Amino acid sequence: xxxxxxxVGEVRELAEAVLARHGLSxxxxxxxxxxxxxxxxxxxxxxxxxxxxVCVHTIQAGKVALDAExxxxxxxxxxxxxxxxxxxxxxAFNRAxxxxxEKARRTxxxxxxxxxxxxxxxxxxxxxxxxxxxxxxxxxxPSHAWVAPxxxxxxxxxxxxIAFGWPRPGSNPFVFDFATSAVARGEIELHRRxxxxxxxxxxxxxxxxxxxxxxxxxxxxxxxxxxxxGSALSLMVELIAGPLIGDMTSTESLAADAGAKASPLxxxxxxxxxxxxxxxxLAADHLERAERLFEAMAAQGARLPSQRRYxxxxxxxxxxxxxxxxxxxxxxxxxx
Amino acid sequence: xxxxxxxVGEVRELAEAVLARHGLSxxxxxxxxxxxxxxxxxxxxxxxxxxxxVCVHTIQAGKVALDAExxxxxxxxxxxxxxxxxxxxxxAFNRAxxxxxEKARRTxxxxxxxxxxxxxxxxxxxxxxxxxxxxxxxxxxPSHAWVAPxxxxxxxxxxxxIAFGWPRPGSNPFVFDFATSAVARGEIELHRRxxxxxxxxxxxxxxxxxxxxxxxxxxxxxxxxxxxxGSALSLMVELIAGPLIGDMTSTESLAADAGAKASPLxxxxxxxxxxxxxxxxLAADHLERAERLFEAMAAQGARLPSQRRYxxxxxxxxxxxxxxxxxxxxxxxxxx
Numbered sequence: 001x002x003x004x005x006x007x008v009g010e011v012r013e014l015a016e017a018v019l020a021r022h023g024l025s026x027x028x029x030x031x032x033x034x035x036x037x038x039x040x041x042x043x044x045x046x047x048x049x050x051x052x053x054v055c056v057h058t059i060q061a062g063k064v065a066l067d068a069e070x071x072x073x074x075x076x077x078x079x080x081x082x083x084x085x086x087x088x089x090x091x092a093f094n095r096a097x098x099x100x101x102e103k104a105r106r107t108x109x110x111x112x113x114x115x116x117x118x119x120x121x122x123x124x125x126x127x128x129x130x131x132x133x134x135x136x137x138x139x140x141x142p143s144h145a146w147v148a149p150x151x152x153x154x155x156x157x158x159x160x161x162i163a164f165g166w167p168r169p170g171s172n173p174f175v176f177d178f179a180t181s182a183v184a185r186g187e188i189e190l191h192r193r194x195x196x197x198x199x200x201x202x203x204x205x206x207x208x209x210x211x212x213x214x215x216x217x218x219x220x221x222x223x224x225x226x227x228x229x230g231s232a233l234s235l236m237v238e239l240i241a242g243p244l245i246g247d248m249t250s251t252e253s254l255a256a257d258a259g260a261k262a263s264p265l266x267x268x269x270x271x272x273x274x275x276x277x278x279x280x281x282l283a284a285d286h287l288e289r290a291e292r293l294f295e296a297m298a299a300q301g302a303r304l305p306s307q308r309r310y311x312x313x314x315x316x317x318x319x320x321x322x323x324x325x326x327x328x329x330x331x332x333x334x335x336x
Numbered sequence: 337x338x339x340x341x342x343x344v345g346e347v348r349e350l351a352e353a354v355l356a357r358h359g360l361s362x363x364x365x366x367x368x369x370x371x372x373x374x375x376x377x378x379x380x381x382x383x384x385x386x387x388x389x390v391c392v393h394t395i396q397a398g399k400v401a402l403d404a405e406x407x408x409x410x411x412x413x414x415x416x417x418x419x420x421x422x423x424x425x426x427x428a429f430n431r432a433x434x435x436x437x438e439k440a441r442r443t444x445x446x447x448x449x450x451x452x453x454x455x456x457x458x459x460x461x462x463x464x465x466x467x468x469x470x471x472x473x474x475x476x477x478p479s480h481a482w483v484a485p486x487x488x489x490x491x492x493x494x495x496x497x498i499a500f501g502w503p504r505p506g507s508n509p510f511v512f513d514f515a516t517s518a519v520a521r522g523e524i525e526l527h528r529r530x531x532x533x534x535x536x537x538x539x540x541x542x543x544x545x546x547x548x549x550x551x552x553x554x555x556x557x558x559x560x561x562x563x564x565x566g567s568a569l570s571l572m573v574e575l576i577a578g579p580l581i582g583d584m585t586s587t588e589s590l591a592a593d594a595g596a597k598a599s600p601l602x603x604x605x606x607x608x609x610x611x612x613x614x615x616x617x618l619a620a621d622h623l624e625r626a627e628r629l630f631e632a633m634a635a636q637g638a639r640l641p642s643q644r645r646y647x648x649x650x651x652x653x654x655x656x657x658x659x660x661x662x663x664x665x666x667x668x669x670x671x672x
Binding site: 279296305 | 485500563575626628
């Protein structure tokens with residue numbers, strides 16, 4: 001496949017130009033571009049510049065408020081609500097983050113609900129930002145109902161990612177972010193675009209039968225990772241980032257989409273915990289003890305989930321990123 | 337296998353007699369017996385009366401403070417610490433629960449760290465108790481370092497369970513509780529006791545090779561569920577229920593055990609979230625919306641994680657429980 005090399009700065013220019021061209025307000029352009037750049041820079045192909053296509057499609061479908069001004073609501077001593085008012089989630093998160101951090105530091109643990117947002121990004125950029133404040137972070141979001149529960153055959157759950165971040169003094173944070181589906185939907189979509197079969201265990205067709213056809217799986221149902229345990233976690237995400245925060249389930253999001261194939265609508269739940277709340281002056285000692293765990297993993301050849309991304313990040317910042325030429329062509333067409 | 341039928345009342349008498357006979361103070365007897373009874377009643381064989389053997393072994397190894405009086409510390413507006421002072425975890429949890437619930441109601445979300453405890457029970461009884469207060473609950477605990485991380489070959493992580501509870505008005509709560517290892521260690525131990533081989537994927541031998549021999553897996557390393565995703569979750573549990581609360585990792589717990597093969601030492605983290613904090617007067621409406629999810633699962637034949645346990649509970653309360661005669665014989669021997 002022919003590839004094009006771009007510097008991270010060129011990725012930024014491209015992303016910002018596309019988003020501005022399609023009517024996003026300047027604050028939204030900046031916030032949304034940041035996650036697209038981060039995805040491409042860290043070599044998460046399914047969350048990089050490819051998402052510009054998804055993003056523009058969602059805009060063109062009329063599913064996103066282009067200049068929504070998020071409302072930040074102080075709900076309780078440890079709860080914040082960011083009402084995105086129909087805009088993309090990123091700006092609402094950015095605006096609410098300072099209050100989330102302040103509350104976590106004051107009360108020990110705090111939760112942020114981002115409501116009424118359009119969501120298309122990975123969760124790790126948000127989790128990573130919270131860890132940069134010295135806090136432990138967890139994030140959850142439903143998506144569209146594309147995934148069958150364990151023991152079922154029809155879509156009910158979203159890909160429902162879970163992200164976690166742990167601050168590491170003097171080092172990049174330990175972060176993971178994974179779909180509770182066997183793979184991210186973007187992975188299946190990339191296989192479909194490239195005409196490649198998907199491995200078994202990723203999905204079933206519209207009749208509930210196992211399939212290796214990407215198109216058939218997208219028309220049928222995806223499967224969760226880890227059998228009934230992954231399915232239970234996915235249902236948890238539906239509940240705590242859906243009804244618990246007064247926002248849509250994946251089924252409701254897909255219904256609201258009404259066939260437009262736009263990005264999921266709904267909410268996101270982010271938890272922040274201050275290690276100093278439990279540990280006081282001993283926090284540094286105990287965080288240092290956590291480093292023994294990371295070292296012991298490395299010593300037996302096990303890779304930390306975020307390690308590959310940070311290596312990609314360093315490489316991208318030094319050498320730029322490689323994007324399929326066909327994808328760049330598709331993105332450039334959005335500038336016409 | 338010959339079985340003996342006992343009423344739940346008889347299970348209680350047996351459990352309390354064994355625990356008292358081995359020197360636990362009356363408050364600890366009551367608290368510990370409660371979880372053993374709950375496990376047997378709900379047909380969780382590996383967490384039922386079988387655990388009395390584990391419990392007594394831990395007592396005889398001198399690893400538990402028999403009459404420890406837990407200290408409850410109000411750390412921050414949303415944080416509670418229960419210092420179990422070397423006793424079993426149950427009493428410390430019971431004593432701290434009211435403050436956890438009060439804080440969650442006042443601030444929206446709260447966390448309880450149970451520290452310096454001996455832990456041998458499932459997490460679902462605690463999670464279920466929190467949901468009985470109308471709160472959403474999450475619980476985590478490390479164990480002993482028995483499990484290899486994804487990509488590794490040697491024990492580093494514990495079986496590190498995650499439990500979640502969701503209150504359902506007028507119904508038993510939705511609860512799950514699973515080890516992030518492929519199975520609970522108690523399952524492998526039951527296979528070993530019964531001389532049965534274990535399925536592939538449960539563990540590796542001391543050289544890091546796949547094995548179906550229960551004894552070899554217990555001497556080698558268990559594996560996580562769900563590959564690198566399960567491994568990431570297990571590491572999260574190590575971090576948030578270990579260093580974050582100033583307590584032991586699974587590796588430290590196993591080192592402190594020093595070959596005694598007693599129950600894990602260390603801590604437990606329990607989160608409680610009040611739906612009313614996010615939803616106010618609309619909480620009932622949104623909890624009702626969650627019921628649509630449970631109904632949709634049932635409609636496609638998918639079983640809720642807690643459903644089998646509640647069915648077992650109803651059966652046990654009506655008809656009593658069936659325990660292997662050999663196990664009852666072993667437990668009765670503890671009364672001599």
